[in-house]
Amino acid sequence: xxxxxxxxxxxxxxxxxxxxxxxxxxxxxxxxxxxxxxxxxxxxxxxxxxxxxxxxxxxxxxxxxxxxxxxxxxxxxxxxxxxxxxxxxxxxxxxxxxxxxxxxxxxxxxxxxxxxxxxxxxxxxxxxxxxxxxxxxxxxxxxxxxxxxxxxxxxxxxxxxxxxxxxxxxxxxxxxxxxxxxxxxxxxxxxxxxxxxxxxxxxxxxxxxxxxxxxxxxxxxxxxxxxxx
Numbered sequence: 001x002x003x004x005x006x007x008x009x010x011x012x013x014x015x016x017x018x019x020x021x022x023x024x025x026x027x028x029x030x031x032x033x034x035x036x037x038x039x040x041x042x043x044x045x046x047x048x049x050x051x052x053x054x055x056x057x058x059x060x061x062x063x064x065x066x067x068x069x070x071x072x073x074x075x076x077x078x079x080x081x082x083x084x085x086x087x088x089x090x091x092x093x094x095x096x097x098x099x100x101x102x103x104x105x106x107x108x109x110x111x112x113x114x115x116x117x118x119x120x121x122x123x124x125x126x127x128x129x130x131x132x133x134x135x136x137x138x139x140x141x142x143x144x145x146x147x148x149x150x151x152x153x154x155x156x157x158x159x160x161x162x163x164x165x166x167x168x169x170x171x172x173x174x175x176x177x178x179x180x181x182x183x184x185x186x187x188x189x190x191x192x193x194x195x196x197x198x199x200x201x202x203x204x205x206x207x208x209x210x211x212x213x214x215x216x217x218x219x220x221x222x223x224x225x226x227x228x229x
Contacts, residue, residue: 024042024043024044024065024066024067024100024102024103025040025041025042025043025065025100025101025102026040026041026043026044026045026046026063026064026065026098026099026100027039027040027097027098027099027100028040028046028048028061028063028079028096028097028098029095029096029097029099030051030053030058030061030094030095030096031094031095031096032053032054032055032056032092032093032094032095033054033092033093035053035054037051037053044064044065044066044067045062045063045064045065046062046063046064047061047062047063048061048062054088054092055086055087055088055089055092056084056085056086056087056088056092056094056179057083057084057085057087058081058083058084058096059081059082059083059084059085060080060081060082060083061079061080061081061082061096062079062080062081063077063078063079063080063098064076064077064078064079065077065078065100065103065171066078067103067104068103068104068194068196070198073195073196073197073198074193074194074195074196075103075104075107075169075171075193075194075196076191076192076193077098077099077100077171077172077173077190077191077192077193078189078190078191079098079173079189079190079191080187080188080189080190081096081185081187081188081189082186082187083184083185083186083187084177084179084184084185084188085179085182085183085184085185086179086180086181086182086183086184087182088181089181090181091125091178091179091180091181091183092178092179093176093177093178094176094177094178094179095174095175095176095177096174096175096177097172097173097174097175098172098173098174098190099170099171099172099173100170100171100172101168101170102168102169102170103167103168103169103170103171103194104167104168104169104196105165105166105167105168105169105196105197106164106165106166106167106196106197107135107163107164107165107167107169107194107195107196107197108162108163108164108195108196108197109160109161109162109163109194109195110133110135110140110141110160110161110162110163110192110193110194110195111158111159111160111191111192111193111195112133112140112141112157112158112159112160112191112192112193113156113157113158113159113189113190113191114131114133114144114156114157114173114175114188114189114190114191115154115155115156115157115187115188115189116129116154116155116156116185116186116187116188116189117152117153117154117155117185117186117187117188118148118150118152118153118154118155118183118184118185118186119151119152119184119185119186120148120151120180120182120183120184124180125178125180126147126148126149126180127147127148127177127178127179127180127183127185128145128146128147128148128177128178129145129146129155129175129176129177129185129188130143130144130145130175130176131143131144131145131157131173131174131175131190132144132173132174132175133172133173133174133190133192134170134171134172134173134174135163135165135169135170135171135172135192135194136165136169136170137170137172138163140159140161140163140192141159141160141161142159144157163194167196169194171192171194173190173192175188175190
């Protein structure tokens with residue numbers, strides 16, 4: 001019976017590990033004045049080369065996704081950019097979306113964050129940004145909007161709350177900018193996290209695994225005491 005328990009525990013641990021996704025997918029879509037470029041990968045990270053679309057230079061764009069696991073139960077989508085600069089002579093509307101599909105569920109809550117810095121002289125029209133976060137098409141938290149009023153201005157927001165979905169989950173973050181000529185957005189960062197709730201079967205396997213580890217430790221302690229006697 002003890003041997004069977006130990007074997008079951010080891011089998012349960014193996015199943016938990018194998019259930020973790022082997023890879024994720026990432027997509028970055030950039031639209032400037034109606035011109036769209038799409039970048040995608042089946043990996044868990046995506047780094048873009050310096051990209052110029054309609055007089056706007058986007059440098060240092062990086063995205064990553066981390067699917068939740070039983071030992072780290074959080075789906076995380078991250079994105080950052082070193083700079084977005086309007087080198088043209090007219091104000092440019094810019095949209096950048098970052099998404100990942102097929103992330104594990106069910107999920108029970110969310111946390112989000114966004115930040116960046118304007119570097120510019122203050123004039124009309126001002127630079128503006130709008131940020132939104134989504135899960136399966138449902139908006140998470142309120143829309144965040146910021147307008148620069150000084151030559152060097154930072155901004156940031158965080159929020160968290162409840163969000164329930166059985167999964168799989170699609171996560172998406174969207175940022176819309178209006179950059180005037182010479183306007184610069186520096187060190188813009190996005191983050192979205194969803195709390196994954198382990199399935200009952202996963203909990204059961206984890207409990208059996210912990211029981212097995214506890215039994216193994218008990219056997220080692222028993223042998224140690226026997227040798228000492």
